[in-house]
Amino acid sequence: MTITRSVAGVVAAVALCASLVSGCTEAAAPPPPPPRSEGSSMSGVPVAGDFGGSGGGTLQKATTLPTVDRRILKVSSLAARVEYESKSGIDGSRQVVSGSVFVPKGRPPPGGWPIIAMGHGTTGIQHDCGPSLWPNLLGASEAVATLINSGFLVTLPDYQGLGMYDTYHPYLDSTTVGYNMIDAVRAARKLVPDASNRWLAFGSSQGGQAAWAANELSGSYGSGLDLVGSASVAPAANVVGLADSAVAGTLTPEQASALQWVLVALKEEHPDLDLDDYRRGVVAEKWDVLSACVGPLVAERTAVTLQVTPDDLRPSSEEATDLLRQYLAEMSLPKVKANAPMLVLFGDMDKVVAPQWTVDAVRRACEMGNVMEAYSAPGRGHDDIDGAVALGWVNQRFANTAPNDSCTAPDGPVLPLSPKQWYEQ
Template sequence: MVIAGCGVGSGHSDDAGRTSETTVPIPSDATGPGAVLRAVEMPTIDRRIAKLAALTARVTYLSTSGVDGSITEVTGSVFAPQGHAPDGGWPVIALAHGTTGIQQECAPSKDSQLLGSSLLVGEFLRRGYVVAVPDYQGLGAPGYHPYLDPTTAGYNVIDAVRAARQMIPDTSDRWLGFGYSQGGQASWAANELAREYGRGLNLVGTVAMSPLANLRALADAAATGTLTNDQVLVLQWVLATLEKSHPGLDLDEYRRGVVAQNWDVQLSCSGPTAETRAQIAGTVTADDLRPATPEALGRLRDLLEAMSLPKSVATAPLLIGYGGTDSFMRPEWTARAIAGACDRGDTVAVIFDPAKGHGEIDMGPAIPWIEAQFAGQPAPNSCEQP
């Protein structure tokens, strides 16, 4: 099975126009991060999920901002498989989605096919996992989305597991993170954060496919005029959210020409303007996103370095997959991030396909790795290979 929906999406919400929702009972009370505030049915969910699920619910739960530490409300979706839970409860997969946008309407939980994640949800349900899919802060709930802030996304992933356990009583404390693209970064970050922030849960491992991990390199690509069309949009969305988290950032030091003229269009994830994004990206010149001064370049490097992984020692084994023709995150950038994890002593298994691009890595080899982690088997370690 090949991972789909890993790149920058053109978010379309099938549920956005509904004016009434049916509440789903919350089985138990909870407080603090992960506590479910509201749950509603998902009547338009992909039939491939509906036929496999005993519960489908869009939830609003508490989480934590990685930018300022404040308590936030985050939306997401939770799914329970049919049948009886195994001894110890249903194991949990936290499925962290790829980039869908940075606006509130870009939430996967508002779309019948979860903006490209429904096939994976169905596959995990079929294999007997509870699945939690966070939307991430600012997607689906009020507030801004701190795009590619790993700490915020990692918190959101961990708290989605807590929310799923509250909604589905026969759920184990054992969980695994699975993410691709932006979600690959989110799952990797959640692994690093789980030791402290994830107390009370038992992380067995993390799969990070085509993770947007080494972001610092985007600054140098912008300075040298070597950004790909895909990286143009990623960097623009990063800048738009950095302006919110760092109010002193002057966007005009990083944008001009076509980018400055079409700034709002490039930030959209739905509607007619979203259809023109790729066309605009193809007209961007090397100067349109080039930092204006050496000082501006240095600040951007520092900001992106703070958003890059690894940041600390992983809590559990990692499986990282990436391709040699990735136009979002160059393979040498990902290789450097993996080397950094190895230097910290992490256990990392690597899948590398030189002929594949972003989001094209076959997830087939990940399935036995996932099952082995839940079974408590020793994880293979590519870091130990010569």
């Protein structure tokens, strides 16, 4: 199947939202106004849906998104913000998660609208950092609009703690975001009677981790749904190396910012964690600034990030390093064999998720018996990957085409992505 540049822009646009550190912002677009209040739905009105039942995906609330990006409104029959039940990957507790659902115009195909659960890249760790609270979906709106126009129902979970104010965001915990992705699909089907049960998980960076985790969890948690595959661009799958890099003083500025946000989450999960074992200097002094993604502190954040030295995030002892490594391993992937084919695409110059970390994750996933295609894009980093090859792979999964498997390839499990593969798949 040949992929035109206009269609290829779908995944390329998502890949541009991959940064673990700065989140996703649309180039040349003015910053949106801040959310007006807790649980804001941008002045929407209630949407009818199935609010009965219990358990994961149960709808709690649904309202229209009248001020969302006009590119989305132009191609959607429904744009809604939803709140739905999911659960924590940390302690299994019930959580209410927010997100958004977008339905194409026109009649659904036989079997209903195919669903793409789109995992967004890091937008921050504060409550106001949920994409559903912002007209431009914090940079995801262009990709969402193109996917809708291509005939997919799109659901975009905010993830636990982003968009809701009665919990926290367990940053980079793969199990939590995996649950959130699966339950977002369930919630979308309760909102949209014409939705199919066939779906695909797609995401980049933190969203790539979410898509991968959703695939692994779908066998035990995804009953009633038919997952056709997962596509992960620059996934934050294996992040254990953050501990070793912190000890060695080799964290890139991007990794330093990611680690600081991880530590914020870990303190929520483990109140007895002594943060001073992992922070000093400007990191300790400007902790609140470095944690910000919205509000007045954001203006200082970039300048403060540039002042961080290797010693500012170096663990204080071998014991502290081992504990951090343990927590990062619990967040990382793979954990179990995935339930559907996988695509993993990453740059060989990624300065956020080191390429070797992803290679190691792919190798372990292959050893578990996964069917996957894994490609390293020469000369590419974390957020500049042309995702055309990913869209071709997505279309093949919905068409029931037999997947390839780089795990069994002579030069696998990770193959170099050739220029021809940018446009043909």
